[in-house]
Amino acid sequence: EVQLVESGGGLVQPGGSLRLSCAASGFTFSSYWMSWVRQAPGKGLEWVANIKQDGSEKYYVDSVKGRFTISRDNAKNSLYLQMNSLRAEDTAVYYCARDPTIFGVVSNYFDYWGQGTLVTVSS
Amino acid sequence: DIQMTQSPSSVSASVGDRVTITCRASQGISSWLAWYQQKPGKAPKLLIYAASSLQSGVPSRFSGSGSGTDFTLTISSLQPEDFATYYCQQANSFPLITFGQGTRLEIK
Numbered sequence: 001e002v003q004l005v006e007s008g009g010g011l012v013q014p015g016g017s018l019r020l021s022c023a024a025s026g027f028t029f030s031s032y033w034m035s036w037v038r039q040a041p042g043k044g045l046e047w048v049a050n051i052k053q054d055g056s057e058k059y060y061v062d063s064v065k066g067r068f069t070i071s072r073d074n075a076k077n078s079l080y081l082q083m084n085s086l087r088a089e090d091t092a093v094y095y096c097a098r099d100p101t102i103f104g105v106v107s108n109y110f111d112y113w114g115q116g117t118l119v120t121v122s123s
Numbered sequence: 124d125i126q127m128t129q130s131p132s133s134v135s136a137s138v139g140d141r142v143t144i145t146c147r148a149s150q151g152i153s154s155w156l157a158w159y160q161q162k163p164g165k166a167p168k169l170l171i172y173a174a175s176s177l178q179s180g181v182p183s184r185f186s187g188s189g190s191g192t193d194f195t196l197t198i199s200s201l202q203p204e205d206f207a208t209y210y211c212q213q214a215n216s217f218p219l220i221t222f223g224q225g226t227r228l229e230i231k
Contacts, residue, residue: 035220045159045167045210047220059218095166108214109157111178113166 002026002112004096009117016086016121022079022096022114030054030074033099033106036081038092039116046092049081050099052106064090086121093118125149125216129209129223135231140201144226146194146211155215158187158196161225162207171196172214198228206230 008020020036035050049060049070058070069082079096094117097110126149136142146156154174159167169178171187174194184199198205211223 044225045161045212045222047222050218050220061219100172106217107172108155108217108220109169109172109212110159110167111169111172113168115166 002098004098004112004114006094006096006114006117009094009119011120011122012086013123014087014121017082017084018086018119020081020083020094020096020117020119024077024079024096024098027098029072029077031104032101034072034079035097035099035110036070036079037095037097037110037113038090039095040089040092043092048094050106051079053101053104083119086119088121091119091121124219125152125213125221127211127213127221127223129211129226131226132224133227133229135229136201137231138201138203140231142198142201142228144196144209144211144228146189146196146223148192148194148213148215151191152213152215154190155213156187156189156194157212157214158185159210159212160205160207161210167210170209201228203230 003025005023012018036048051058051070067085071080096114098112100107100111128147156174158171161167170181175187186197209226
């Protein structure tokens with residue numbers, strides 16, 4: 001069974017940092033593109049970043065470029081999101097999501113999601 | 124960036140009704156569109172990908188259609204468990220993925 005379990009969320013002051021983790025199981029993690037998607041309280045979904053199977057390609061939504069870094073450790077079946085210079089508008093539930101990655105090619109859909117971890121940026 | 128606009132923003136319907144939700148892209152995206160269902164406090168669930176392909180395990184009462192800029196999600200006969208918020212998502216402009224604002228489906 002595919003499972004994605006996020007951790008690392010919490011309350012942080014504006015300008016602070018936080019590192020999110022996503023533990024994957026039930027599939028060959030190293031074969032899939034992975035993404036982070038966030039949802040502000042009461043709002044819609046926003047794609048944040050994604051990363052290729054070997055970590056050689058990484059992409060970000062403009063609002064987090066230069067502040068967030070996506071990474072992965074295939075030996076540990078884990079995905080990460082390092083968030084620096086956090087702002088109030090970064091407050092959201094952050095989901096780890098798997099791209100179906102059919103025949104090794106990114107599809108840009110999300111077939112499995114974690115339960116999410118809440119990040120609150122407030123003084 | 125490609126903008127995705129859903130309509131209506133909310134809809135009320137009864138069990139057994141047929142419901143259609145539309146999604147319009149600000150530019151052509153071929154068939155690179157997905158639909159998700161989200162229930163309160165839960166992660167989104169993939170229903171439809173490639174505009175009309177049903178994800179494994181999703182009931183056949185869900186169907187998708189469209190290409191280019193205009194798309195629809197249809198639920199043929201609403202069940203109690205279908206009351207949720209639905210999002211469309213374009214997958215054409217790699218790597219910039221964007222979602223619609225959501226359509227809340229409520230019980231009448």
